[in-house]
Amino acid sequence: MRLNTLDWLHRESAQWVADGLITSEQRALIEARYPAKRAGSPLLLLFAILGALLIGAGILLVFATNWWRLPVGVKVLLAFLPLVSAQLLCLYIWVYKNQSVPFREGGALFLSLAFFAAVALIEQIFHQSSSLDAYVLRCILFTLPGLYLFRAKAAMAIYVAGAIFVGWSQPEWVPVALTAAVLPFFWLELRASSAKGVVNYLLLLLSTLLSGTLLQSMQDWADPAEVALTCGLALLLLDALLRRFGRIYLFSAAKRLAILCITATLLLTSLDVFYVGSAYSAGTLCAVGVAAAYAALRYLGRWPLFSSDLFALSAVVLVLSRSTGVVASLLVTALGIYYVVLGSRTLALSKLNYGMGLIISLIAIRFFDSRIDLLIRGVVFILLGVALLGVNLYISHERRRRSA
Amino acid sequence: MKKRSAYLLLGYFILQLALPGQLVCRHYHTLRTGESYKFQVRPYDPYDPFRGRYVALMPDLGPQGDRRGEYALLGRDADGYAVVTGWRDERPAEGPYVKDLQLDRYYMNEKMAPQAERLSFDLDLEQNAFYLLVKVRQGRYVIAGLYVNDTPIEQYLVNADLNG
Numbered sequence: 219m220r221l222n223t224l225d226w227l228h229r230e231s232a233q234w235v236a237d238g239l240i241t242s243e244q245r246a247l248i249e250a251r252y253p254a255k256r257a258g259s260p261l262l263l264l265f266a267i268l269g270a271l272l273i274g275a276g277i278l279l280v281f282a283t284n285w286w287r288l289p290v291g292v293k294v295l296l297a298f299l300p301l302v303s304a305q306l307l308c309l310y311i312w313v314y315k316n317q318s319v320p321f322r323e324g325g326a327l328f329l330s331l332a333f334f335a336a337v338a339l340i341e342q343i344f345h346q347s348s349s350l351d352a353y354v355l356r357c358i359l360f361t362l363p364g365l366y367l368f369r370a371k372a373a374m375a376i377y378v379a380g381a382i383f384v385g386w387s388q389p390e391w392v393p394v395a396l397t398a399a400v401l402p403f404f405w406l407e408l409r410a411s412s413a414k415g416v417v418n419y420l421l422l423l424l425s426t427l428l429s430g431t432l433l434q435s436m437q438d439w440a441d442p443a444e445v446a447l448t449c450g451l452a453l454l455l456l457d458a459l460l461r462r463f464g465r466i467y468l469f470s471a472a473k474r475l476a477i478l479c480i481t482a483t484l485l486l487t488s489l490d491v492f493y494v495g496s497a498y499s500a501g502t503l504c505a506v507g508v509a510a511a512y513a514a515l516r517y518l519g520r521w522p523l524f525s526s527d528l529f530a531l532s533a534v535v536l537v538l539s540r541s542t543g544v545v546a547s548l549l550v551t552a553l554g555i556y557y558v559v560l561g562s563r564t565l566a567l568s569k570l571n572y573g574m575g576l577i578i579s580l581i582a583i584r585f586f587d588s589r590i591d592l593l594i595r596g597v598v599f600i601l602l603g604v605a606l607l608g609v610n611l612y613i614s615h616e617r618r619r620r621s622a
Numbered sequence: 623m624k625k626r627s628a629y630l631l632l633g634y635f636i637l638q639l640a641l642p643g644q645l646v647c648r649h650y651h652t653l654r655t656g657e658s659y660k661f662q663v664r665p666y667d668p669y670d671p672f673r674g675r676y677v678a679l680m681p682d683l684g685p686q687g688d689r690r691g692e693y694a695l696l697g698r699d700a701d702g703y704a705v706v707t708g709w710r711d712e713r714p715a716e717g718p719y720v721k722d723l724q725l726d727r728y729y730m731n732e733k734m735a736p737q738a739e740r741l742s743f744d745l746d747l748e749q750n751a752f753y754l755l756v757k758v759r760q761g762r763y764v765i766a767g768l769y770v771n772d773t774p775i776e777q778y779l780v781n782a783d784l785n786g
Contacts, residue, residue, distance in 0.1 A: 282731055283733075285731060286774075286776040287776075290650065290653065291650075294646050297642070298639075298642065301642070302639075305635045305639075308635075309631070312628070312631055329638075333638055336642045337642055337645075340645050340649075341645070342676075342729045343729075344645070344649040344653070344765070345676075345728050345729055345764070345765035346645075346649075347724045347726050347727045360637070360638055360641060363630075363634045363637075364634065367630065367631055367634060588732040591733065592731060592732070
C-alpha cells in the first residue's frame with residue numbers, strides 16, 4: 219500500500235479506536251494486513267538520474283575549462299570513457315534486459331551518441347581536419363550494426379538524419395547505398411506493425427512533405443519559427459477535425475507531428491538562434507488565425523481539455539510574446555515537468571520519456587550556451603545536480619522513516 | 623542462436639573501439655616520435671557543430687588547390703620555419719614529406735578561440751612569431767600546438783588575462 223494511504227489508515231484507525239469501533243489489537247491486525255510498499259518511486263529514480271546527469275555535465279564543463287592543461291594520454295582516456303560505459307551498459311541490457319524495449323532503445327541511443335562523441339573528441343585532441351561529412355559518414359556506418367542488433371528506432375532516426383546530411387554532398391551511389399542499408403530495418407518494423415502502424419508511417423511521411431512545402435512557400439513573408447508554429451497548429455487542427463469525424467486510427471500521426479513541430483520550435487527558440495518576429499507580422503496573424511480556428515472547433519465540440527491544447531497554448535504564447543529565449547525556456551520547462559509528473563503518476567512511459575527528453579534537451583542547450591562562461595556553467599550544473607540529489611535523498615529518507 | 627548473437631555483439635563492440643583506437647595509435651606515435659616542423663600561420667575563429675570551437679589556420683603551403691592524396695615535400699627557410707618545397711603525386715623516394723597536408727584547424731575551447739582570433743589581428747606578425755608546431759614521421763603528421771613566441775597559445779592567453 220502507498221505511504222500516503224498508510225498514513226491515512228494510521229490516523230483513521232486511531233480515531234476508530236478512540237470512538238470505540240475497534241480495539242487496539244484489532245487496529246494492529248488491520249495495520250499488519252497492509253504492509254508498506256518498499257519499492258522506490260519512479261519519479262525519485264528519474265530525478266536521481268537527472269541529478270547525476272547535471273553533476274556529470276558540470277564536471278565535463280569544469281574539465282573543458284582546463285582541457286588544454288591535461289596530458290594527451292588523459293584526454294584520450296576521457297574520450298573513450300563514454301563509449302566504454304555505453305558498451306558495458308549495452309552488454310548488461312543484452313544479457314538481462316533484452317526483452318525491454320525502453321532499455322534496448324535507450325542503450326542503443328546512448329551507444330550511438332557515445333561513438334559520435336568518442337570519434338569527435340579524438341579528432342579534436344589531435345586537431346584532425348577531416349570534413350564534417352566524412353566524420354558523420356564514418357559515425358553512422360559504425361552505428362548501423364547496433365540498430366539491427368538492438369532493433370532500436372531512436373538510433374535509426376540518428377542514422378537516417380546522418381544519411382540525409384551526408385547524402386547531399388556525396389556521389390549519387392552513396393545515398394542510395396545508405397538508404398539500401400536501412401531498408402531491411404524498415405521492412406522488419408513494418409512486418410511487425412499492424413495496418414494502423416503502416417498508415418501512421420505513411421501519414422507521417424505525407425505530413426512531413428506537406429509541412430516542408432508550406433515552410434518553403436511561406437519563408438519569404440514569415441519568420442521560420444512562425445511558419446513552424448503555424449504548421450504545428452494546423453496539424454493540431456487536422457487532428458481535431460479527424461477526431462470530430464471519427465477517423466480514430468488516423469489521429470496519432472497528425473498529433474505526433476504537431477507535437478514534434480512545436481517542441482522543436484520551442485527548443486530552437488530557447489537557443490535564441492532565430493526569430494525576431496513582430497507582433498503584427500503576417501506570420502503571427504496566420505499562426506493566431508489557425509489557433510483561433512482550432513479553439514473554435516474545440517469549443518464547439520465541447521470536449522474536455524486534452525494534451526493537444528497545451529501545445530496549442532504554448533505555440534500561441536510563444537508567438538504573442540515575440541518569442542524571447544527566456545519565454546521558450548520557461549515553456550519547455552513547464553511542459554517537461556508536467557509530462558514527467560503525469561507520466562510517473564499514470565505510469566505512461568512515453569509521457570515520462572517525453573518530459574525527460576524536454577528537460578534533458580534544455581540542459582543540453584544550456585550546456586552548449588557559449589554566452590555563459592564555461593566555469594560558471596560547470597559550477598551551476600554541479601550545484602543544481604547536488605541540490606536535486608539532496609532533495610531526492612531527503613525524500614527517500616523521509617519515506618523510509620514514515621514506513622518504519 | 624543467442625550465443626551467435628552475443629559473438630556478433632562483442633565483434634561489433636571491438637569494431638567500434640577499433641576506429642578511434644587506430645586513430646589514437648597512429649597520431650600518438652607520430653606526436654611522440656615525429657620530427658618537429660614550425661609552420662607560420664594566421665588564425666581565424668569558426669565553429670564545428672560536433673567537435674566544437676576551433677581556430678582555423680591559413681598556413682603558407684605554396685600553390686593552393688585541391689591537394690588531397692598528394693605528397694608535400696618539406697624543407698626549412700633561413701629562420702628555421704617549415705616550407706613546402708613542392709608537391710608530388712607519388713611517394714617521394716627521399717627527404718621529409720607528408721601526405722594530405724591540411725593545416726587548417728586548431729581546436730580550442732569556446733572562450734579562448736575568439737581571443738586567439740583577436741590576438742592574431744592585434745599582434746604584429748613581423749615582430750612576433752605565430753606558428754604551428756607539427757610532428758612529422760614517415761609521411762604522417764600531427765599538430766602538437768599553436769605557439770606565440772615559443773609559448774603555447776593557451777598559456778599566452780592565460781598570461782595575457784592575468785596581466786589585464
